[in-house]
Amino acid sequence: MNMLRPLAALAMTLTLAAPAWADKLALTDISSYLNGIKTAQAKFTQIAGDGSVSTGTLYLNRPGRMRFEYDPPNESFVLANNGAVGIFDVKGDPAAETYPLSRTPLSIILDEKVDLTRARMVTGHREDGAKTIVSAQDPAHPEYGSIDLIFTGSPVELRQWVVHDDSGSATTIVLGDMQTGIRLGRDLFDFNKPQGGDR
Template sequence: MIRRTLLALATALLVSPVLGQDAAQPVPRELTDDEKALITAINEHNSSIKTMVGRFLQIDTQGQRIEGTFFLQRPGKILFRYNPPSYEQIVSVGRGFYVVDRKEQTQYAYPQDKVPLRQFLDSTIDLFKANIVAVAQSADYFSVTLQDDTPAGVVRVALVFDIESKNLKQWTLTQPSGAELTFSLYDVDYDVEIPSTYFSIDASFKSVTAPKE
């Protein structure tokens, strides 16, 4: 289950109850001036954040909960490390995303330009350049749903931002099968120093073929 989850996260990448899925149905329409202004503010705020460190809670369609820590450094670097007893992690070193099993000492890779949410790893974030298919808003949160073609099929990612802080709080990945994964971020610190060794691949690990599911 964790290996399939890691595959889905690698395919999707880059969480408190927020906007429900029914609130963000993909009905193409022109964005309002207020929505454009809010997305612009989200772009500018998140572009100013160069590093993020925190914890995540992942919940799948069956309700399985998995926790871990993440480290993000723009441009192009991110590490998702699942808590024990898992030995697996996802790391991007700017060229691609690697799913690593530290116990088995194996890894498999995906090109970064084939991964949704890659826009959120850029030095300058511009969600207007992504394929926005829906937006939704509640009293405290604003959701932007992006759609992208991946090697596995069409994937949707609903990014949820806190309206006041403009920080990313949650995203929900909808896989080509219709299954969903929701990632909640918490205990997040911003603009902290991250050791460069966190974004590295062990050359001694064996490269293996990515699983089909």
């Protein structure tokens, strides 16, 4: 039996622990919250479509920059910057696998101005106990996939997202406590310095 799946479920339950009921957050309030995040750092747990679990640290510098740094023994990095996403496998191919950020649903929350009220962007908006769940896509390119964003309120906080890519696979990211408004070094998002020496 794969013991990582129950651990992932436990991590998700603990991360989203909150009062039993809350009003659904308005899309305008969620957009304002996301636009208010300039820099952020948080621990994360990633559950891939095959059930495998990874942990690491997420760094965010809006607009357009994000870094997933995985905990050992995984030495991979995923960087988003300058309109591109790069996957770096330190133990494998030294060249990054890259593709346009615009082709991923993560571009929605990395946009310079997040506006979830745009026509055809939000395909679902509901409450689930203490959580508000927003399903969104690029209205011009729904074929690129979609993202489910899970928030808690009082104050508004992003706790989890699920990316559904164009192949039909789903990857879940569960966030720990997020620190915002912190200084992040430029090297963290530099494709030429994937180790990110400047913190």
